[in-house]
Amino acid sequence: MQGQVLRHKRKWRGEWQRFSCRRRRRPLSEYRPDSDLARACDEASAREGVEANGKSRLHLVVLGHVDAGKSTLMGRLLHELGHISQKTVHKAQRDATAAGKGSFAWAWLLDERAEERSRGVTVDVASTFFETPKHLVRLLDAPGHRDFVPNMIAGAAQADAALLLVDGSVGGFEAGFDAGGGMGGGQTREHAQLARSLGIEQLAVVISKLDTCAFSQERFEQVKGALLPFLRTSGFRESQVQWLPAVGPSGQNLTDHPTEPALSSWWRGPSVVAAIDAFRPAARALERSLRMPIADVFKGLRGGLAVGGKLEGGALKVGTRVLVQPGGHQAMVRSVEMDGQAAALARAGDTADVVLAGVDATALAVGAVVCHPDWPVPVAGRLEARIVVLDLPLPILKGRQVSVHVHTAQESGQISRLVSVLNPKTGEVTKARPRALTKGQTAVVEISVARPMCVELYTDYRALGRIALRDGGHTIAVGIIVSLLDSD
Numbered sequence: 001m002q003g004q005v006l007r008h009k010r011k012w013r014g015e016w017q018r019f020s021c022r023r024r025r026r027p028l029s030e031y032r033p034d035s036d037l038a039r040a041c042d043e044a045s046a047r048e049g050v051e052a053n054g055k056s057r058l059h060l061v062v063l064g065h066v067d068a069g070k071s072t073l074m075g076r077l078l079h080e081l082g083h084i085s086q087k088t089v090h091k092a093q094r095d096a097t098a099a100g101k102g103s104f105a106w107a108w109l110l111d112e113r114a115e116e117r118s119r120g121v122t123v124d125v126a127s128t129f130f131e132t133p134k135h136l137v138r139l140l141d142a143p144g145h146r147d148f149v150p151n152m153i154a155g156a157a158q159a160d161a162a163l164l165l166v167d168g169s170v171g172g173f174e175a176g177f178d179a180g181g182g183m184g185g186g187q188t189r190e191h192a193q194l195a196r197s198l199g200i201e202q203l204a205v206v207i208s209k210l211d212t213c214a215f216s217q218e219r220f221e222q223v224k225g226a227l228l229p230f231l232r233t234s235g236f237r238e239s240q241v242q243w244l245p246a247v248g249p250s251g252q253n254l255t256d257h258p259t260e261p262a263l264s265s266w267w268r269g270p271s272v273v274a275a276i277d278a279f280r281p282a283a284r285a286l287e288r289s290l291r292m293p294i295a296d297v298f299k300g301l302r303g304g305l306a307v308g309g310k311l312e313g314g315a316l317k318v319g320t321r322v323l324v325q326p327g328g329h330q331a332m333v334r335s336v337e338m339d340g341q342a343a344a345l346a347r348a349g350d351t352a353d354v355v356l357a358g359v360d361a362t363a364l365a366v367g368a369v370v371c372h373p374d375w376p377v378p379v380a381g382r383l384e385a386r387i388v389v390l391d392l393p394l395p396i397l398k399g400r401q402v403s404v405h406v407h408t409a410q411e412s413g414q415i416s417r418l419v420s421v422l423n424p425k426t427g428e429v430t431k432a433r434p435r436a437l438t439k440g441q442t443a444v445v446e447i448s449v450a451r452p453m454c455v456e457l458y459t460d461y462r463a464l465g466r467i468a469l470r471d472g473g474h475t476i477a478v479g480i481i482v483s484l485l486d487s488d
């Protein structure tokens with residue numbers, strides 16, 4: 001059953017009929033970019049190096065357990081890099097102190113900026129831009145609280161690399177990393193596992209708050225020693241993981257080697273900025289057909305409805321005809337904005353705001369996908385996924401209700417069939433039709449969703465072929481989509 005693709009099977013029934021796109025999909029391998037779009041992409045690639053001073057775009061997500069120090073570190077970093085003025089810092093300090101939350105002044109810088117940008121947002125991930133010597137960084141500051149993990153997933157789904165903030169203080173690390181009685185535990189674990197399952201391979205683990213234990217090298221190594229085996233089993237390659245200490249409030253090891261003697265005496269590695277510069281930007285998948293999962297829907301500044309998101313493949317420009325799935329809604333690109341500026345073109349790897357003309361507002365929702373009309377993204381109500389079962393106290397049984405996450409989409413569904421248990425190394429079936437799945441097992445399951453979702457086979461389109469299953473506020477399994485059933 002694995003790998004079987006039922007691409008053209010149609011089932012017209014009830015609500016499904018309204019969601020289905022009446023087009024027959026052509027194989028992705030046949031895709032050739034439209035010639036004027038291809039020319040515009042070539043010209044943009046030629047200009048790119050000059051306009052961006054040779055810098056490349058990087059989507060970076062900041063992850064970590066609640067209160068690990070993510071916002072503080074990034075607020076201070078933006079100030080050090082000249083993106084936040086001294087005046088704004090003073091104001092945030094005054095406001096935070098007046099509210100009896102003086103220690104949150106740096107964090108408030110980022111939070112306040114997020115509010116300013118708010119425009120009926122649907123994804124509560126603060127997003128801002130900064131430059132490092134090598135990169136133009138789009139920063140996504142994901143909320144650490146477990147209630148907001150779905151937002152974190154939407155943020156991480158767009159990222160090329162992640163900073164994982166880990167509270168190094170005594171008790172702080174343990175709280176974020178604790179297995180939590182077998183129900184997923186702290187968000188250090190869950191964020192790391194989700195990040196990897198969402199395709200993030202490059203990670204910098206920033207151990208914060210070492211000032212609370214006299215900048216102890218021993219504590220740094222202890223935290224690293226506890227976390228490294230877990231990251232390995234989560235699928236990170238050691239060569240792709242950097243480790244570094246940093247203290248947000250005093251700015252230690254953010255842009256330069258630390259000035260604090262207790263830290264500089266033993267730390268020889270990179271600063272946060274150097275670690276970010278060591279990340280490789282993702283290659284632009286221009287040869288793929290257009291896929292832009294919608295992360296945000298809002299009113300465009302110059303009228304019309306706009307959608308925001310990252311182009312996972314292809315390109316679009318003013319005048320491009322697109323299709324919005326589910327539903328097969330035709331639309332025309334009226335304008336494109338990137339980094340708050342009007343742009344002629346958006347290409348794979350860019351995050352853009354796109355105003356669409358000729359489309360009904362009801363078609364535009366977070367989790368819908370803007371795609372090429374001749375190569376529409378499949379919409380499936382039932383699919384098979386190869387999953388790894390995470391830390392959970394109760395086994396997964398057939399019928400388990402789950403929240404299904406794929407790119408920016410989230411839908412309720414159920415595990416409708418346990419297909420097989422696999423040997424994780426060889427992929428061989430070790431048990432067909434198991435009665436239950438337990439922690440650590442690799443398995444193929446069938447998932448049915450309440451409303452059909454835009455998904456792809458992992459082998460066709462990785463960014464839209466990764467899946468996470470959550471239940472009761474915890475991620476219970478992560479995996480890849482191996483077969484589309486009832487898809488159109």
Ligand SMILES: Nc1nc2c(ncn2[C@@H]2O[C@H](COP(=O)(O)OP(=O)(O)OP(=O)(O)O)[C@@H](O)[C@H]2O)c(=O)[nH]1
Pocket residue numbers: 064065066067068069070071072073103104107142143144145165208209210211212246247248249
């Ligand atoms: N001593 C010390 N305190 C820190 C450090 N980094 C952050 N803090 C403090 O930790 C608290 C939480 O910091 P935040 O930056 O809000 O943490 P966060 O990870 O963004 O929290 P959420 O967004 O709620 O997940 C604040 O009081 C900060 O001042 C650090 O390196 N050392």
